[in-house]
Amino acid sequence: MTEHRIAPGAAVGVTEEMIHEVVHGFYDKVRGDPALGPIFNGAIGEAEWPPHLAKMCDFWSSVLLMTGRFKGSPMAAHVRIGDLRPTHFARWLHLFRQTVGTLCPPPAAALFVARSEMIARSLQLGIAASRGELPSATG
Numbered sequence: 734m735t736e737h738r739i740a741p742g743a744a745v746g747v748t749e750e751m752i753h754e755v756v757h758g759f760y761d762k763v764r765g766d767p768a769l770g771p772i773f774n775g776a777i778g779e780a781e782w783p784p785h786l787a788k789m790c791d792f793w794s795s796v797l798l799m800t801g802r803f804k805g806s807p808m809a810a811h812v813r814i815g816d817l818r819p820t821h822f823a824r825w826l827h828l829f830r831q832t833v834g835t836l837c838p839p840p841a842a843a844l845f846v847a848r849s850e851m852i853a854r855s856l857q858l859g860i861a862a863s864r865g866e867l868p869s870a871t872g
């Protein structure tokens with residue numbers, strides 16, 4: 734039995750062009766941000782930005798349009814950064830919300846925000862676990 738499901742983004746008008754605008758607009762803000770800029774620019778050299786942006790377009794295309802284009806390991810990438818704190822995530826989410834609020838119609842913006850919040854939560858859990866900051870199941 735084959736199920737045909739419409740991708741969540743397609744249902745609210747997300748397109749590849751919109752994803753491109755969001756990704757480029759967002760990382761422009763991020764790179765100039767006093768709290769996040771130094772972290773990103775420290776991890777991603779000038780020449781690596783175009784491939785990073787292309788990867789982030791693939792990521793959002795996979796998440797919202799289910800294209801399966803993204804190949805990567807977000808958890809490992811963020812654990813590797815080393816000193817990510819809740820304040821960094823709060824700032825990331827604030828700038829992301831601002832970006833999609835400007836560039837997307839409200840239903841598409843709401844979907845981007847909902848997914849970014851879910852993924853941010855799971856990244857923070859993974860980071861905390863990698864630092865041994867979570868209680869173990871067996872106590």
Ligand code: HEM
Binds near residue numbers: 772806856
């Ligand atoms: C505190 C907030 C965040 C910071 C400072 C941050 C920073 C970074 C940096 C520096 C990289 C490049 C790592 C590398 O190439 O080694 C990266 C990769 C990435 N980030 Fe984030 N990030 C944050 C939050 C998020 C969130 C909330 C998402 C998803 C909604 C996200 C999705 C990704 C993805 C998909 C990659 C590519 C991973 C890969 O190469 O496999 N990030 N991030």
